[in-house]
Amino acid sequence: MSSDTNIATVDRYGNIYGVAAGECTVTVTSTSNSAVYAEVKVKVKAEVTELTYIDGILIANKTYALPKTYAPGWNTEGAAQLNVMFAAAQTEGIYLKMQSGYRSYTDQYIIYNDYVARDGQAAADRYSARPGHSEHQTGLAFDLTTTYYNGLWEGFADTPEGKWVAENCHKYGFIIRYPKEKEHITGYMYEPWHVRYIGVEKATAVYESGLCLEEYLNITSSYS
Ligand SMILES: [Zn+2]
Known part of the structure; x- marks a missing residue:
């Protein structure tokens, strides 16, 4: 699950998808043992829209x-x-x-x-x-x-x-x-x-x- 689905989401296979720029935490839990889980810090960068x-x-x-x-x-x-x-x-x-x-x-x-x-x-x-x-x-x-x-x-x-x-x-x-x-x-x-x-x-x-x-x-x- 994601701490902020406005920033990133995660599917049941653990694939992470960016939604908008920002940072959140995604937690993926083992399907066989709920005591086993991973917490992943996710950063979604803003898309570059301008020339420098x-x-x-x-x-x-x-x-x-x-x-x-x-x-x-x-x-x-x-x-x-x-x-x-x-x-x-x-x-x-x-x-x-x-x-x-x-x-x-x-x-x-x-x-x-x-x-x-x-x-x-x-x-x-x-x-x-x-x-x-x-x-x-x-x-x-x-x-x-x-x-x-x-x-x-x-x-x-x-x-x-x-x-x-x-x-x-x-x-x-x-x-x-x-x-x-x-x-x-x-x-x-x-x-x-x-x-x-x-x-x-x-x-x-x-x-x-x-x-x-x-x-x-x-x-x-x-x-x-
Ligand atoms: Zn070159």
Whole structure:
């Protein structure tokens, strides 16, 4: 039974269902022995309904989620700047391509749950966002690789392409979103391939600060 059925209910099999945001206690009693029971503290989080902008930058990290229904598709300005950057790189003998970009809430739900099934949640949370928390859902994040390799790997940082991106992407409005040795702040492992479009002026300021975006904006990134 539930201490507050306006918040959560429980069926005869012990399955718990959220009704509205709040906290309550659910008690499940053994059908064979009423002296055996479990008391479970249940927290139902409020559904995210609004976008969070800080200093004009749309935030999607472990603290700030996007609404489930937010589905902007590819950001046209970001995608156009990516092409400008690729063309500029090519004139210097740097061969970049995009491996992935926009992902819907549902796409992320499927991907994340596959990783959890494979590696467990703690490990998955280091490299994959929970649905609603992925920057790819903003349409402003892109995963890059070289034209001669398919896939995303940490060694990208040591390729001519990876080095070029780290040194130049801010000139086109991008930042390396999950820099090396910032996992305790961004909440994600080093991803030299993941760039986020925030515009040239802001990207240049972040690049010159040497800070990751969370430090630069003085915000957290952790699941509550
Ligand atoms: Zn990515």
